Amino acid sequence: MSDDDAQHPAGSDIAAGGTSPPGTATLWHGRFATGPAEALSALSDSLPFDRRMFAEDIAASRAHTRMLCDVGLLSVDERDGIVEALAQVEAEIAGGSMAWAPTDEDIHTAVERRATELCAAAAKMHTGRSRNDQVVTDLRLWTRVAIDEVTGSIHGLACTLAERAREAHSADLRLPGYTHLQQAQPVGLAHHLAAHGWALLRDLQRLSEARRRTDVSPLGAGALAGSSLPLDPALTAAELGFGAVFENSLDAVSDRDFVADTLHGLAMTGVHLSRLGEEIVLWSSAEFGFVELDDAFATGSSMMPQKKNPDAAELARAKAGRLVGHLAGFLTTLKGLPLAYNKDLQEDKEPLFDAVDTVRLTVMALDGLLRTVGFNADAMSRGADDPFAAATDVAEWLVANGMPFRDAHALVAALVRDALDGPDPDTRANRLIELVSGHPDLGPSAAQRLVPPGAYRARTTPGSGGPDAVSVQLDRLDAALAAASG
Known part of the structure; x- marks a missing residue:
């Protein structure tokens, strides 16, 4: 898309395409004696990707055209002719019958060029507007x-x-x-x-x-x-x-x-x-x-x-x-x-x-x-029910019975280390249960924390991963999704 193209008042030679034949002029051709170099055209060409905005470009041009009529810069006949031409251009592009011209450097040029071919007054729809x-x-x-x-x-x-x-x-x-x-x-x-x-x-x-x-x-x-013309941006916005x-x-x-x-x-x-x-x-x-x-x-x-x-x-x-x-x-x-x-x-x-x-x-x-x-x-x-995954729960059992957490953490970590040091990997989980059950500060009650699914079900704090807390969370998630769909 070109940058500072001029705003051409209704009826001007440039707005109407000047002496250049339809389909050969850019929106800014009047300032230059010759066209752009092939390399510049290739670099600037955005039609291959911006053509997907054709419906939006036509909608904006239609709104701008109606505003121009409302403020007295276009006649009703001119407005209706331009709107009809834009509808045909939209149908041609959507239906795949649009004949693209080599000078269509972007979707904006293409739409205006084709609309002007269909209705001469369409050359005025760029009035008060820049690309x-x-x-x-x-x-x-x-x-x-x-x-x-x-x-x-x-x-x-x-x-x-x-x-x-x-x-x-x-x-x-x-x-x-x-x-x-x-x-x-x-x-x-x-x-x-x-x-x-x-x-x-x-x-x-x-x-x-x-x-x-x-x-x-x-x-x-x-x-x-902006513009010196009596434009009404609120009309087009609405x-x-x-x-x-x-x-x-x-x-x-x-x-x-x-x-x-x-x-x-x-x-x-x-x-x-x-x-x-x-x-x-x-x-x-x-x-x-x-x-x-x-x-x-x-x-x-x-x-x-x-x-x-x-x-x-x-x-x-x-x-x-x-x-x-x-x-x-x-x-x-x-x-x-x-x-x-x-x-x-x-x-x-x-x-x-x-x-x-x-x-x-x-x-x-x-x-x-x-x-x-x-x-x-x-x-x-199998992974969730591994007794080692419940080690934190044993430490929390000690905390609930009055031991500071850091002390509880160290005690349970030592038992975990002893269990892992056992010669048979297949018996390490059972060994941890035995060590906890036999420890004077713990015992069978604490060892029950290691029996699945005890540790999983013990998660009861809001937002946690235990079943009761998850029930509440899923209700909240459903409510949030329902609100987001609105």
């Missing part, structure tokens, strides 16, 4: 819709996690929780799945905030300083459904905070999807054996016939780097730009478009994977 406010209006319109669509997908994935968590809770499935990827304490599988659901809810909140900041109309800001109108024309055409906000929300979503994918990769390995992937969401090996690879989960893990890269790259583009519009801002669309597409596709794949994955209760419970 600077035009393009950012289109992008804000597109981003609003994109956020709504992608948050719908993320919400669906969070609901799938909540549904599978309910199933796991009903089946009383438990697994070892991990810190440092070492087995730590037992938790419900429902608790683990819900943790990912809460993370996705935060992503929805971030993207909702990004949408709110996107919902500001810049149309009427012109190239950078027709386009914007919640607010720009306050400063310089800021309006140069502001891409909403793009950075959206990229940040999508990058954080990608990070959360990556963490979920990483756990699926681990859990589906023979060493963990916690899950069995459905054939539709796994692939095989070209050499090893026994393999079942978690490609969907691995790709979810990989896409996070792409999303973080888009955010970092775009922030770097923005960091040194003077006010107001600079051609650098053309670099806002490709990372945003790709980030939206990437998150949408990744969410779709993980949603299908989670809906169909099978959980191996025996493999999970």
Whole structure:
């Protein structure tokens, strides 16, 4: 998109295309004796990627045209002819019959060129408008819709996690929780799945905030300083459904905070999807054996016939780097730009478009994977029911009986060390139970904490991983998801 194209008053030679034949002139051709060099045209050409904003560009042009008529800069006949031409252009692009011209450097040029071919008055619809406010209006319109669509997908994935968590809770499935990827304490599988659901809810909140900041109309800001014509930015904003109108024309055409906000929300979503994918990769390995992937969401090996690879989960893990890269790259583009519009801002669309597409596709794949994955209760419970995973509970038993926690921690740690020093690995768990049962400060009552599923059921604090607390949490998660869907 060109930067400071002039605002051409209705009826001027430039606005009407001057002496250049239709389809051969740029919106800014009058200042130059010759056209741009081929290399510059190739570098500047944004039509291959910004054409996906055609509906938004036509909607904004339609609103601008109606406003021009309302303020007396277009006749009713001119307005109706332009609106009709825009409708035909939209149908041609949507239907694939649009004849693109070599001079269509972007979607804005293409739409105006074709509309003017259909209705000569369409040359006036750029009156009082710059591509600077035009393009950012289109992008804000597109981003609003994109956020709504992608948050719908993320919400669906969070609901799938909540549904599978309910199933796991009903089946009383438990697994070892991990810190440092070492087995730590037992938790419900429902608790683990819900943790990912809460993370996705935060992503929805971030993207909702990004949408709110996107919902500001810049149309009427012109190239950078507004217009001497009697424009009414509030009229176009209302027709386009914007919640607010720009306050400063310089800021309006140069502001891409909403793009950075959206990229940040999508990058954080990608990070959360990556963490979920990483756990699926681990859990589906023979060493963990916690899950069995459905054939539709796994692939095989070209050499090893026994393999079942978690490609969907691995790709979810990989896409996070792409999303973080888009955010970092775009922030770097923005960091040194003077006010107001600079051609650098053309670099806002490709990372945003790709980030939206990437998150949408990744969410779709993980949603299908989670809906169909099978959980191996025996493999999970073996780790969850290991008496060593209940060592903290024995220390807490001592605390409940008056011993300071640090002393209790040291005492139980010593017993754990003695049990692990035993010669037979298969008897270490039983040896720990015997040591606890026989210790003068502990005894059989404390040893009961090591008998499964005692440690799992003992988690009763709010938000914890025991069954009673998880029941409350799942109700709260369902309520939060229901609120987010509104």
